[in-house]
Amino acid sequence: MSLEDTISDAIKTAMREKDKVALDSLRAVKAQILLLKTEAKGAEVSAEQEIAILQRMIKQRKDSMEQFTAQNRSDLADVEAAQMKVIEQYLPKQLTSEELEVEIAKIIADTGAADMKDLGKVMGTASKTLAGKSDGKSISEMAKRLLS
The missing domain is CATH 1.10.10.410 (Arc Repressor Mutant, subunit A)
Structure with missing residues (x-):
């Protein structure tokens, strides 16, 4: 099962559970995958490309979290941290x-x-x-x- 299929299933689950943070995070991941597929003119997206998308999204959230924390906006930093946790679930196990x-x-x-x-x-x-x-x-x- 490709990451796109896994994300689609997770989106349905998040909708049923009314989990707004997971839903927003998963929709963002799916949008990035669809964007990559569009750029590749319908070609299959490799697992390496999918992992790169997830890593890029996590890095973006870390950067945003740091900026929000520096500006004493813990409410926004908490949202970024929650989204980061959702996205990290779809990455391979990270090395210590x-x-x-x-x-x-x-x-x-x-x-x-x-x-x-x-x-x-x-x-x-x-x-x-x-x-x-x-x-x-x-x-x-x-x-x-x-x-x-």
């Missing part, structure tokens, strides 16, 4: 920092990276290997820490 460190250490060993000059090589491989399992910022910070 310890698991991420192990994975990046393996990638560093496989690529033969020795110092910060090899960060690009490590990031290229890590971004593809760990797509959906961790966000780019966490991968980058861990790679920099292990290479320095």
Whole structure:
């Protein structure tokens, strides 16, 4: 079952349960998937593209949450946090920092990276290997820490 089908079913459930936060979040996800399908001229959306959409939406909500918190608008920040939790349910299980460190250490060993000059090589491989399992910022910070 594709993410689009899963989201459609979840939208129906949210409507029945009158869960406004889930409904708004899921409709936003479905809109992004439909937009991507339109841009691809009807071609199938890959699982990687679906994960990228979800990660982008979570990042947007984190950024908004930080801005609302800085402006003392906890009411709006709470809405963003709730939507983020709904969207995160559809991502693959995220790696803990310890698991991420192990994975990046393996990638560093496989690529033969020795110092910060090899960060690009490590990031290229890590971004593809760990797509959906961790966000780019966490991968980058861990790679920099292990290479320095």
